[in-house]
Amino acid sequence: MKSIIVAPDSFKESLTATQVADAIAEGILAVNQNIEVIKLPIADGGEGTLDALSGLIPCTKIPSLVTDALGLPMHNHFLLASNQRIAMIEVAQSCGLAQIAPNQRDPMQATSYGVGQQMELAIELGVDEIVLALGGSATNDCGAGLLQALGARYRDKNGQEILVSGGNLCQIKSIDISELNPRLAKTKITLLCDVTNPLFGKAGASHTFGSQKGASAQQIDILENNIQHFAVLLDAKFGKPLSNIEGAGAAGGIPAVLIAICNAQLTSGIDYILERSEFSTHLQNADLVITGEGKIDTQSVDGKALSGVAKQAMKAGVPVIALAGSVTCDVNSLNKIGITAAFSICNQPLTLEQAFKDTSENLKRTAENVTRLLLC
Structure with missing residues (x-):
């Protein structure tokens, strides 16, 4: 694996999209410094x-x-x-x-x-x-x-x-x-x-x-x-x-x-954000896209940030991994829009307050684990 695009939305009330991208990138590079990580923080016209x-x-x-x-x-x-x-x-x-x-x-x-x-x-x-x-x-x-x-x-x-x-x-x-x-x-x-x-x-x-x-x-x-x-x-x-x-x-x-x-x-x-990030151009040389948002639910597959990222990546034949605080959407619905797999970053029962506090560390750990799995 040579190149990974990191294109997350914000985790509301916790981290901006830029901070989320930084945390995921840190987790990837902790496994292999030679992987090219392209950070493209995104939004869908809402907060962030x-x-x-x-x-x-x-x-x-x-x-x-x-x-x-x-x-x-x-x-x-x-x-x-x-x-x-x-x-x-x-x-x-x-x-x-x-x-x-x-x-x-x-x-x-x-x-x-x-x-x-x-x-x-x-x-x-x-x-x-x-x-x-x-x-x-x-x-x-x-x-x-x-x-x-x-x-x-x-x-x-x-x-x-x-x-x-x-x-x-x-x-x-x-x-x-x-x-x-x-x-x-x-x-x-x-x-x-x-x-x-x-x-x-x-x-x-x-x-x-x-x-x-x-x-x-x-x-x-x-x-x-x-x-x-x-x-x-x-x-x-x-x-x-x-x-x-x-x-x-x-x-x-x-x-x-x-x-x-x-x-x-x-x-x-x-679509406006992805066009200005030249997302489709970056996809041409990418091996993987990692995206994410605070909660992946039924709204995520209908015009929101994750669906826009996944649909473009699917057209380009690039797999997509999604990370979130919680994943409540049916996996088949995610697969249909191009998300290969989705993971919650929480590894134990947490209060919402604690989840917000630990978002950055949980993102790093999960991104590191995903990268190790894909490289094994």
Whole structure:
């Protein structure tokens, strides 16, 4: 074995994709220093996308002071490509679940306003394109807050302006975009997505993701009605039917306003990352790919990072080993997308806290064992 590509996603709440790749590489090289290890940390458009892109594209961090999903001030950043006029923004960092304690999550009050603040700053810097990574949102406001930060005005039946959130979209009777930043219309918007859920319906934003964002069953019904109400307003004003667009339900419906007003384009997050990492080129000389994520489950085989890696490797005839904290997906499902075998890195019963603490060492040990097995 001469060459191994190490292309993992992050292990959420434990290690970034870059740290995971470093740990796996250390385990491989502990067995044989002569193996070429190509580290390509990945993401699928959700949490960790900026980390992955920062290792693939020469770029600069642009600091920004924005509001989080619940309207509290927070220091943040986005990336500005050094040789291109492209800004890269991650929703998970601007209005993400990770910034809010589980007992404080409230999609009725949450807003995507902070994402719009970052977009406004990027536009003022004169970028030609904004790449928006959608996953990990704590919001369910259909992107109305984002658009408000860019200059949109919403008014109720009495003509009073509304500060929008997921819980009050039904109060909006008119949308005024006359004060939108004029540069927005000239800016290409690319949306990196890791799901295919529509905007509303049983598979839509509210019913699929509302509970993990803190919504009760009753609130999910309210959020669903609110999104449908807002979608009707968008369709009437901009002539863009949104009900059947795959992926429009990502990030609490953020794609909806950007598709309706900016002709934003949805694309697979993992495909975008793999293209920029020149993954297909590296596969030509690779003997093995090692990938991984915190938990391998049924979602892993449907548009997520692991499935994107495995499918490309399978086309190239390169075997794939996956490592994870836990593996709950049926092995046959993994084989079908190109994953040869999957291993849990935990070798004894552990609390979640201990598993997070020991992730790096467990990755090194498992990668070393896998490498010894393959070389024997």
